[in-house]
Every structure is written in C-alpha cells, then in structure tokens.
Amino acid sequence: MTVLRPETQYATLAQQGEAAQLGMWAFLATEVLFFGGLIFTYFIYRAAYPADFANAARDTELWCGSVNAALLVTSSLSMVLAIEAAAMGRQRAVLFWLGITAVLGIAFLAIKGYEYAADYRHQLVPALNFLLKPGYRPPGELFWIFYFTATGLHAIHLTIGVALVLLMLVRARIGTIGPLYYAPLEVVGLYWSFVDIVWLFLFPALYLPGRG
Amino acid sequence: MLVYVIGWLVLLVLLGLEIGSAFLHLGALGPAVQFCIAATQAAIVFILFMRLRGRASLKWIFAGAGFFWLLLLYGLSATDYATRLGFPTQP
Numbered sequence: 001m002t003v004l005r006p007e008t009q010y011a012t013l014a015q016q017g018e019a020a021q022l023g024m025w026a027f028l029a030t031e032v033l034f035f036g037g038l039i040f041t042y043f044i045y046r047a048a049y050p051a052d053f054a055n056a057a058r059d060t061e062l063w064c065g066s067v068n069a070a071l072l073v074t075s076s077l078s079m080v081l082a083i084e085a086a087a088m089g090r091q092r093a094v095l096f097w098l099g100i101t102a103v104l105g106i107a108f109l110a111i112k113g114y115e116y117a118a119d120y121r122h123q124l125v126p127a128l129n130f131l132l133k134p135g136y137r138p139p140g141e142l143f144w145i146f147y148f149t150a151t152g153l154h155a156i157h158l159t160i161g162v163a164l165v166l167l168m169l170v171r172a173r174i175g176t177i178g179p180l181y182y183a184p185l186e187v188v189g190l191y192w193s194f195v196d197i198v199w200l201f202l203f204p205a206l207y208l209p210g211r212g
Numbered sequence: 213m214l215v216y217v218i219g220w221l222v223l224l225v226l227l228g229l230e231i232g233s234a235f236l237h238l239g240a241l242g243p244a245v246q247f248c249i250a251a252t253q254a255a256i257v258f259i260l261f262m263r264l265r266g267r268a269s270l271k272w273i274f275a276g277a278g279f280f281w282l283l284l285l286y287g288l289s290a291t292d293y294a295t296r297l298g299f300p301t302q303p
Contacts, residue, residue: 022274029278036282044293046243048300062231069227073253076261077220083263084213138303186263193261197254204246208234212242 004181017183024187028194035198038153042146042205049139054210056136056143059124064115065207068108072196075104079165079189086172089179094172098165101192105162112155150202157195164188219260226253 010016046053082097123131126145132138168185171177177185230249238245259265264275293299 022271025271025274026277029274029281032278032282033285036278037285040286040289044289045300049303052303066227066231070224073220073223073227073257076257077216080216080261080263081213084216190262193257196261197257200250200253200257201247204230204234204243204250208230208246209243211234212237 004176004178013181013183017181017186020183020187021190024190028190031194031198035150035153035201038146038150039201039205042150045139045142045146046205046209049137049142052137052139053143056140057206057209058211059122060147060207061115061118062207062211064111064118065203068111069199069203071104071108071111072199075101075108076193076196078104079192082168083182083185083189086177086182086185087179091172091175091178094177094185095169098169098172102162102165102169105158105165105192108158109155109162112151147206150206154195154198154202157198161188161192161195164191216260219256223253223256 004013006013006016010019078097078100082094082101085091085093085097119125120129123129124144125148126141130141130144132140165188168177168188171184226249230246233242233245233249236242258275262275264272
C-alpha cells in the first residue's frame with residue numbers, strides 16, 4: 001500500500017481534496033457557459049424556423065438518442081457508487097463500478113458511431129453529402145450542422161471521460177486511491193455527471209421535435 | 213446507497229415521460245414540457261450524483277456561478293434577438 005502525503009502546499013489530504021473539487025467546479029462553470037452558448041444558438045434558430053427544425057429533427061434516430069440517455073443516466077449512478085465504495089474502502093467494489101461506468105460510456109460511443117453511419121447513409125451530413133429532401137427548406141441543414149457540432153463536442157467530452165475513468169481504474173488498482181484519499185475519483189465523477197447533464201439537454205433538443 | 217438507486221429510477225421515469233410527451237400533440241407546450249423535465253433531471257444529477265447535497269456553501273457558489281453568468285448571457289442576447297429588425301431572414 002502506497003503511503004499518501006499531501007502536496008507541499010496543503011496542510012492535509014482533506015484540504016487538498018477540497019481544493020481539487022473546487023477547481024473542477026470552476027472548470028465546470030466554464031463548461032456550462034460553453035454548452036449553454038451553443039444551446040442558445042439552437043433556441044434562436046429553432047424559434048426562427050420552427051417547421052424546418054421539426055422536419056429535420058424527425059430524421060434523427062430516436063432509439064439511439066433514448067438508449068444513450070438511459071445509458072448515461074445509469075453510468076452516473078455507477079460512478080457515484082464507485083465513489084461511495086472508495087469512501088468505505090471497498091476496493092473490489094470500486095473496480096467493479098468503475099468498470100461498469102467505462103463499459104456504459106463505451107457503449108454510448110458505439111451507438112453514437114452507429115448513428116453517425118446511419119446519418120451518412122441517409123445523406124444528412126452537411127458539407128459531406130447533405131441532400132435537401134423535396135418539400136424541405138434550407139434551414140433544415142442548420143439543424144444538422146447544430147446536431148453534428150453538439151453531439152461531436154459531447155462525444156469528445158465523453159471520450160475524455162472514459163479515458164479518465166480508465167485512469168482511475170488503474171489508480172484504484174495500484175492503491176493510490178483509497179478511503180483516505182479519493183478526491184481524484186470525486187473530481188472525475190463531477191466531470192462525468194456533468195457530461196451526462198449535457199446529454200439530458202441535447203436529447204430533447206435534437207431527437208424530440210416534430211414527433212407529435 | 214438506496215437514495216442513489218431511487219434517484220436513478222426517478223431519472224429513468226422522467227426520461228420515459230419526456231419521450232412520451234413528444235408524441236402527444238402539445239404544440240408549443242411540447243418543448244416547454246420537455247426542457248422542464250430536462251432541467252428537473254439536471255437538478256437531480258447536480259444535487260444527488262454530483263453530491264452537492266449537504267456540502268459547504270462555497271461549493272454551491274462555484275456550482276451556481278456558471279448558471280448565473282449563463283442567465284446574463286441568455287438575457288442580454290435575447291434582448292438583442294427580440295428587438296432585431298429583419299430576423300429571421302426568409303430562405
């Protein structure tokens with residue numbers, strides 16, 4: 001078992017952990033503005049061209065978005081259970097729940113990849129092969145630009161999240177995360193749940209218009 | 213631990229309601245209902261899964277700061293779009 005000591009600038013491990021968490025919250029505040037600005041442009045253009053956005057959104061794969069929303073919500077649960085297990089010093093449970101979290105994240109990315117392939121087949125990718133269907137108007141393409149920008153940025157965030165979860169798996173395995181100090185795991189958990197929240201807002205924006 | 217499982221079940225039920233509401237003919241009310249459900253889900257994830265529950269107020273301030281600035285961003289940008297002439301342009 002590795003002996004853990006706080007970095008020189010901190011008095012205790014608890015203080016170091018608190019500082020790390022506040023740092024992640026400060027970063028997440030910038031992420032709120034980043035994705036918030038993106039979603040604001042969506043609201044502006046959806047309000048400007050409601051019928052075109054409804055038509056375009058009907059061509060998204062609803063089951064992909066819905067299953068992915070359920071996967072991410074479930075991964076937020078497994079992530080918090082990993083943190084709880086770390087706090088109680090149950091090392092095997094930490095590894096188990098982190099493994100589940102990583103698998104759920106990878107499953108999300110796999111479904112997303114399948115969906116992108118389907119979008120390409122249906123000629124819905126702006127700048128590559130976008131084809132305006134008969135009866136549709138050009139603002140529909142705006143929807144698809146937003147779709148790929150938003151889901152692409154989200155997928156990059158999730159890929160980073162999966163890498164961080166795998167790193168935490170390694171650290172839990174070699175024992176640098178344990179009941180005395182698990183702040184890195186808590187920080188990754190904050191990031192992971194935030195990426196989940198972004199999807200909770202992208203889902204109704206991208207998959208639900210025009211279904212009624 | 214039980215509280216997390218209950219929170220997860222509530223999130224899944226809300227997701228089901230959200231998808232179901234998309235197939236009702238709610239008109240302009242539809243997106244309002246769906247984004248209200250999304251905001252409720254987000255609040256549950258923030259408070260429960262991001263463990264803000266029972267935390268020091270400093271953490272709440274950091275968490276709330278992003279939304280405070282987002283409110284300013286939305287408010288000021290919306291006044292621009294609401295008063296802009298010739299928007300939206302017709303395709």
